[in-house]
Amino acid sequence: MTSNIDIQNLDRLKMRGIETLIKSDDSDFVRYAVYFIESAYIQSSKSKSHKNTDRILSELNSIINNKEIVANSEPFSEKVISNVKKFISLSISDDDLEGATLSPRKNGTFLLDFDTNSFYGAANIGEKDFSYSIINNSNNKSMNGIHEISNLKEITGFFDIINKLKI
Amino acid sequence: MTQDSRYYVADDEILFRLLSYPGQVYNNRLTEEAFALYHQNEDYVSVLRKIFIDSNDSILSLGERIKRWPNKEDKFWGYCSLIAGEVRSASNLLDVISCYTENFKAHAGIVYLNTDYSRIVNTPGAVFPPHILELNARLRHIAKDLIWKENK
Numbered sequence: 333m334t335s336n337i338d339i340q341n342l343d344r345l346k347m348r349g350i351e352t353l354i355k356s357d358d359s360d361f362v363r364y365a366v367y368f369i370e371s372a373y374i375q376s377s378k379s380k381s382h383k384n385t386d387r388i389l390s391e392l393n394s395i396i397n398n399k400e401i402v403a404n405s406e407p408f409s410e411k412v413i414s415n416v417k418k419f420i421s422l423s424i425s426d427d428d429l430e431g432a433t434l435s436p437r438k439n440g441t442f443l444l445d446f447d448t449n450s451f452y453g454a455a456n457i458g459e460k461d462f463s464y465s466i467i468n469n470s471n472n473k474s475m476n477g478i479h480e481i482s483n484l485k486e487i488t489g490f491f492d493i494i495n496k497l498k499i
Numbered sequence: 500m501t502q503d504s505r506y507y508v509a510d511d512e513i514l515f516r517l518l519s520y521p522g523q524v525y526n527n528r529l530t531e532e533a534f535a536l537y538h539q540n541e542d543y544v545s546v547l548r549k550i551f552i553d554s555n556d557s558i559l560s561l562g563e564r565i566k567r568w569p570n571k572e573d574k575f576w577g578y579c580s581l582i583a584g585e586v587r588s589a590s591n592l593l594d595v596i597s598c599y600t601e602n603f604k605a606h607a608g609i610v611y612l613n614t615d616y617s618r619i620v621n622t623p624g625a626v627f628p629p630h631i632l633e634l635n636a637r638l639r640h641i642a643k644d645l646i647w648k649e650n651k
């Protein structure tokens with residue numbers, strides 16, 4: 333099987349044994365195994381502070397438990413909620429979520445808005461995809477993209493963009 | 500037979516208000532809340548404007564000409580007919596053409612268009628195309644700066 337999993341990410345995990353998994357014929361199994369291991373690794377390597385991650389998770393809970401919002405929106409599916417958690421769990425550090433706020437869209441997706449001294453923009457997290465536009469304050473140029481949410485490489489790529497823009 | 504009355508969005512403030520908050524819009528309609536902000540018993544709203552923005556400074560300059568800006572607590576949203584395919588980030592030029600769409604006469608006739616002029620269908624669980632997110636973000640940035648200046 334040919335995997336689209338980023339080998340460099342795996343190296344970063346320092347878990348060589350996972351490469352054996354890539355040779356597996358079960359692509360879904362490999363994808364999820366890598367996802368969970370990578371998430372666990374990233375979580376463990378984050379700074380001690382989780383205040384921004386916790387804050388956004390708290391915002392997520394507030395939104396999905398807000399009767400007024402829920403009554404006026406398409407249902408927030410378990411899949412979308414899970415995607416939001418997955419997305420923020422792949423931030424490289426908790427600081428990546430500094431200045432980010434979560435808000436609902438009426439079609440049952442979420443917007444993660446960023447507003448910092450060095451950049452601003454948003455990521456829209458949906459059922460199958462995520463899209464984003466990040467604008468660099470220093471040169472006013474934007475970096476845009478739309479990818480499948482299952483593409484972990486692109487999610488980490490999004491946070492790489494943010495990291496490069498940090499002052 | 501009485502003629503339909505139409506409300507033209509003719510000033511920058513209302514246009515920017517509509518364009519700044521597209522994220523909450525759904526099903527090709529301005530919500531009741533949004534429409535109530537702008538209509539005066541007209542049958543529909545028409546928008547036909549071009550905005551050329553070539554830098555952050557000019558964005559802010561345009562924003563500053565808008566006398567009043569919504570408070571953060573304000574809730575309204577618009578569904579704007581936006582031929583946003585000409586968003587040329589590479590040259591820092593944001594070219595937005597907003598126009599009335601006859602199909603939505605019964606409601607505020609404002610829809611998003613893809614770069615090929617096809618209509619963006621706002622289906623459950625689907626994300627906005629990046630160029631719309633970009634436009635939205637740039638316009639909200641104006642709002643933020645103005646709110647900050649007003650509160651200073």
